[in-house]
Amino acid sequence: MSKVNRVAIVGGTHGNEYSGIYLLRQWQKNPEIVNRESFHSSMVLANPQAHEQNQRYVDCDLNRQFLPNLLADSELNNIEQTRAKQINNEIGPRGDAQTDFIIDLHNTTSNMGPSLILLQSDAFNLRMAAYLKMKMPEAVIVLEDEVPLEQQPYLCAIARQGVIVEIGPQPQSVLRHDVLEWMQTMTKHLLDYVHLHNIEQLPVLPDELQVYSYVETLKLPEDEQGNRMGMVHRHVQDRDFHPVKPGEPIIALFDGGELVWEGDYEAYPHFINEAAYYDNNLAMSMAKKLTIDIPE
Amino acid sequence: MSKVNRVAIVGGTHGNEYSGIYLLRQWQKNPEIVNRESFHSSMVLANPQAHEQNQRYVDCDLNRQFLPNLLADSELNNIEQTRAKQINNEIGPRGDAQTDFIIDLHNTTSNMGPSLILLQSDAFNLRMAAYLKMKMPEAVIVLEDEVPLEQQPYLCAIARQGVIVEIGPQPQSVLRHDVLEWMQTMTKHLLDYVHLHNIEQLPVLPDELQVYSYVETLKLPEDEQGNRMGMVHRHVQDRDFHPVKPGEPIIALFDGGELVWEGDYEAYPHFINEAAYYDNNLAMSMAKKLTIDIPE
Incomplete structure (x- = not known):
């Protein structure tokens, strides 16, 4: 550069x-x-x-x-x-x-x-x-x-x-x-x-730096008419960049149930419950935590 | 009733x-x-x-x-x-x-x-x-x-x-x-x-109950053109219903200065930095803490 x-x-x-x-x-x-x-x-x-x-x-x-x-x-x-x-x-x-x-x-x-x-x-x-x-x-x-x-x-x-x-x-x-x-x-x-x-x-x-590397974005669950069936679970609300292990709850369903994180990696959610992402019915983004080398 | x-x-x-x-x-x-x-x-x-x-x-x-x-x-x-x-x-x-x-x-x-x-x-x-x-x-x-x-x-x-x-x-x-x-x-x-x-x-x-009794609403400071000159001070942000004494900072001015609470009573701010109140350029409401008797 x-x-x-x-x-x-x-x-x-x-x-x-x-x-x-x-x-x-x-x-x-x-x-x-x-x-x-x-x-x-x-x-x-x-x-x-x-x-x-x-x-x-x-x-x-x-x-x-x-x-x-x-x-x-x-x-x-x-x-x-x-x-x-x-x-x-x-x-x-x-x-x-x-x-x-x-x-x-x-x-x-x-x-x-x-x-x-x-x-x-x-x-x-x-x-x-x-x-x-x-x-x-x-x-x-x-x-x-x-x-x-x-x-x-x-x-x-x-x-x-x-x-x-x-x-x-x-x-x-x-x-x-x-x-x-x-x-x-x-x-x-x-x-x-x-x-x-x-x-x-x-x-x-x-020499190196910890970063959160974007992997994927999770949607809120919808019924057949496109109505939301749940919301971000309190277990992850406000906990951007805190690790979520497979099996931990991430979505609270309005009927009282919950959905868990089904990925095969420890994820670092961010943009959790971002207001603007509701347009597209998004719940949060998932990242992996990486250590990367800084070029001299 | x-x-x-x-x-x-x-x-x-x-x-x-x-x-x-x-x-x-x-x-x-x-x-x-x-x-x-x-x-x-x-x-x-x-x-x-x-x-x-x-x-x-x-x-x-x-x-x-x-x-x-x-x-x-x-x-x-x-x-x-x-x-x-x-x-x-x-x-x-x-x-x-x-x-x-x-x-x-x-x-x-x-x-x-x-x-x-x-x-x-x-x-x-x-x-x-x-x-x-x-x-x-x-x-x-x-x-x-x-x-x-x-x-x-x-x-x-x-x-x-x-x-x-x-x-x-x-x-x-x-x-x-x-x-x-x-x-x-x-x-x-x-x-x-x-x-x-x-x-x-x-x-x-x-027999009795503690309540916050509304007194007044404070505006954000404006210049002559009606532009805001400051915002809610971090000293009170998120501290709804925590007491503010006369002389404590409540507004941070964009030029680096601050405005203090000038009322003559210990105030309990609420609706602090409420988004919808920006329409009217409001900063927060002030209440007094009262103990009132509950009728038998």
Whole structure:
């Protein structure tokens, strides 16, 4: 990874995830907080119309509209499809972006704490994660690199490097002091990392790092009419990144029964009972805990 | 208070408060859970259109549309105004209601635990609260009787007796196992109380009861353009019903400063950082802790 000249910091990709939106307002007043000598940061309020309506999105999830074929299709022109093209012009275009690195700021209603989601496991990303853990031990590293970045639909895939900062628990349309501070702190360390990378003065990093590597997403059980038959079990509620062994309860059925984890591995659930995932009837994501080597 | 012949249990007055909506579905399948020998319970899904849109309301807050002059005004006919009139016909009419007692089931994003909001402090209500505390010690009793029931805009004011069951923390559009069980348990005890009241077999109740009596609601600070200048301070976040002394921080300003509690009494905040109250830029409600006598 060569020098990073331009960074884009994005908030409000989902209009009811407030932390990034409010941090952008502060940073726009005080841009020195997010700039460093070796690069320039621009700030993007991604979905102002959804924020105005105090909703995740108006027509469709903005953070799924950034695949090249969608960006190229002029017939896709609802609010979010149009906005995706604008953002792609502003900080992209994807495939040949003027922006080298994107930080996309998100909140979750799940108890995930300060999480950094990596979409690639190259040296730049892994060293970034290792640096972050040194500076912010409470940070959690989630690896979602099962698909190459070029095939990912996310906003932050516009540039050749992009990460998702995902911090909770925060209800939709709420601003929590602790969550805001976590997001501010994590963003600061990520920007410091980019600067140290640029000037080739990274500190000595640990040899290895613990990460949670995404495996699969579990659905809530439905009856034949598509009605939910259960909810996340109290045994796992709020216990994001705590291990669940095969046979442990994960879903409480409304009829009093329960469903257990039937995978063949010790799973680390996250995005547990995330409000926005109800659209697709999702209960939680499952990860494996891995120790990975950090490239020198 | 004479015998209660008809009870109405209402869920989904706010379409994204899920616990009551899901409990109604279960009880509609098993009505014996909410009926007792001495009375009949009907069940009302109050705002199905808002629930379908996964929002608190479509046009305006349904739970503020039940003042007699609003119900009588035929020119008020948006979604919630119309629905209010239908509900008033179904279980009212207000002033001469066929329903004797209404339980309206709500959720809050605030950490209020299982709260019962009383809108009147007559013998029927106070004994109900004392009975509930005996059976469910974790329950919290909130008294909002500063205005006579006849002047209150709430759905549950249609009948001569009505209470609000208010349980959190639960993000909007999420169903938590623990919150659902609290709501189920509290509703059961309230219905048991009504039956014991009807057959005049209430157990010996305590002489007195601790309640949180509503005093005032605090706003978030705004600048001249109406933009928020701060958020709920971490010092009080999640600490509903914990005392705050004058001079303690309650608001964190985005510029780094803080605002302290300037009242002249030890306050018990609740509805702290409730998502729905952002519409009106509210930060929290303040109560005083009182010990009140329970009528024999």
